[in-house]
Amino acid sequence: MTECPECAASVDGGEKIVGEIFPCPDCGTELEVLKTAPFAVEPAPREAEDWGE
């Protein structure tokens, strides 16, 4: 369990893995998993112009 860096809501690590992107359940900010033990997140990287498939 950790806090969303944007809204401070509690965010649960669950089965998430390092690098995974998921939305904060409260504010919807996209978060990236930095570590799983202890669980730590930061805002996900912003989409750049050359991103795509």
Add this chain to the structure above:
Amino acid sequence: MSNGLTLGLFLTIVRPEEKAILAAAERRGVPVVRFDDREVTFGLERPDGLPSVLLNRSVSHTRSVYAGRCFEHYGVPTVNAPDVLELAGDKVRTSLRLQERGVPTPRTVVALSAEAARKAIDSIGYPAVLKPAIGSWGRLLAKVDTAEDAEQILEHKEALASPIHSVFYVQEYVEKPGRDLRAFVVGEEVVAAMFRRSESWRTNSARGAVAEAAPLTPELRETSLRAADAVGGGVLAVDLMEGKGGLVVHEVNPTPEFKALQGTTDVDVAERIVDYALRQGRR
């Protein structure tokens, strides 16, 4: 079993696709070496600890191409190969190649200045579609219905600083029945296909299009394989539209997402990708 092979995974972020690939590798007993495209550095000498094969899943066109070149330099086979990423990641080069290979594709005109783009749009006729040469997810696409639209859109494009915005890729607007098609090619096989339905003219899954399974008709299979082969082959999502004269290929995506597709098929797409990559590692 891994047979001593290791799988490299070059990525930006872990999306459901990368999670599925990691899980598929684990089921195969294949160790995975992860490379974060924001952290990795490349020297000129071959480093230790390289994987047998690299799956290049970076969402950044630029990073994927440069990393692909470096891994190629080290002698690591990559899926997709950097030549394929460079070509299919660029809509201009893709269109040229599709036309060279006789793969049906919408009428397209390229211009290198806003002034020339006005002429290009006029020559295509209205409505036309203006796309960035690089990038996807339906970003910065514009449907140009009138000459007035063209003026406004080109004015905005001219104001953007990046030189890539001075490449104007103009395509005919293909009337399609509220959907397009995506065929997922792995090597010599179309593993699955889906319709992407949308109220909008943009049918990208990233823009909320609804996916449903599409039958693999001979025309779909053949056109998709020809398009994939034209850009060099590998793991590719071929996007097609149902035009009046048959299927036309409008994009070939070299770092394809498949979350939406996976929801429409029993084929385990991630396993197919991992198996294909491992076959390249055995060569």
